[in-house]
Structures are given as C-alpha cells and as structure tokens.
Amino acid sequence: MCHSRFYLKFIEHTRSTGDGTWQRLSASQSWKSWSGGAFESVCLKHIAQIKYALGISGIQSDESIWRFVSGEGRPGAQIDLLIDRTDHCISICEMKFSAYDFTIDKKYAEELRNKLQVFSSETKTRKSLLLVMITTFGVKHNIYHLGSVQNEVVMEDLFTAP
Structure with a gap:
C-alpha cells in the first residue's frame, strides 16, 4: 500500500x-x-514489536492515538501513540522519521514537555508518564534528550519478532 x-x-x-x-x-x-x-503508519502496524523492544510485551495495555484541540486559551497537543499499561504507567510514544539520528533541540524539547503537560492536565491521569521516542536511527544524546526521553525504539526493532 x-x-x-x-x-x-x-x-x-x-x-x-x-x-x-x-x-x-x-x-x-x-x-x-x-x-x-x-x-x-508502519509503527502503528508493529505495536507488538514496539512493546517487545520496550520490555513490556507481557504487560496488558490499550493502545491509541490521542489529540486535544486547543481552545479557550489552552494549548492543544497530539500524541502519536499511547500505550496505557496495567502497571500504572503510560508510554507516550513520539514517532519521528529522519535520515540520520534525530536531534531534539530546545524548541522541540519544549513541545514534548507541552504534550505531556496537556495530556496529564486533560486526562487527569495519576499514572506515570514515560516518553518514548520511536525513530528510524535513534536519538542523538544531548542536553535536551537527557531530561526528556525515558526510552527509545528504532526502526530495526519494528522488524524483530516478539
């Protein structure tokens, strides 16, 4: 397709x-x-492999995308993939295609913080939120990566059998 x-x-x-x-x-x-x-699209067809790469394949979960449209002075946000787990954690997955290692800069780090804050505020969840980057070749480790990303999945992981 x-x-x-x-x-x-x-x-x-x-x-x-x-x-x-x-x-x-x-x-x-x-x-x-x-x-x-x-x-x-490829990532969403390989959720089982993503969970396997994260080491959570044995944990029951519900997967979905999530979006909040801004309004009334509140910012909006879109999350590419939520893995809402029964271990009281939610993996917030951000998918980025890049021909090289993906770099999180200051502006994008702020966008990521905003997504997590909007999600937390709008859903009123008490679960731990864990940011996962799903990229083609990984994320460059820099000062913006260190405080934001809890886990990474790369394209190769999508084609590893769970």
Whole structure:
C-alpha cells in the first residue's frame, strides 16, 4: 500500500527521471511529510514489536492515538501513540522519521514537555508518564534528550519478532 501511494504521489506524473531526480524528490518538503506519515503508519502496524523492544510485551495495555484541540486559551497537543499499561504507567510514544539520528533541540524539547503537560492536565491521569521516542536511527544524546526521553525504539526493532 505504501509503495502504491509513493508511486502515485511522486513517480506517476514526474517528467524528469534522469540523474538527480531522487535527490531532488527526497529533499522536498512534500517527500519529508510523506515519509513521516508512512513511518507512523508502519509503527502503528508493529505495536507488538514496539512493546517487545520496550520490555513490556507481557504487560496488558490499550493502545491509541490521542489529540486535544486547543481552545479557550489552552494549548492543544497530539500524541502519536499511547500505550496505557496495567502497571500504572503510560508510554507516550513520539514517532519521528529522519535520515540520520534525530536531534531534539530546545524548541522541540519544549513541545514534548507541552504534550505531556496537556495530556496529564486533560486526562487527569495519576499514572506515570514515560516518553518514548520511536525513530528510524535513534536519538542523538544531548542536553535536551537527557531530561526528556525515558526510552527509545528504532526502526530495526519494528522488524524483530516478539
């Protein structure tokens, strides 16, 4: 299915197929957006492998996405995947496609804190919230990673049998 969508979006009506075509396509914002959506789709089809990589495959859980639309002066937030576990923890999974190690900068670290705060405030949960980054090749360890991310899953983990 992903290949068909890719073909229809990027190849079917492309006039130029010579040298440099792939470099031009893969540098476009359209391709970057498509890649992020395709990666999220693959991740959502591999929740069992994500749980296995996190070491929680034996814990009963409910999985979903979550979104709160901003309004009345309150900020909104979207969470790519929630793993609401029976051990009184919720794994808040953020999925990011990148051709390299993903880097959390100051601005993105603030967005992550906002997501956790909005989720906690709006759901009134008393469970522990654990931030999980699911990326293609891992997250670069820097000062913004250290205080935010409790666990990581990489693309390779999605294709490891639980």
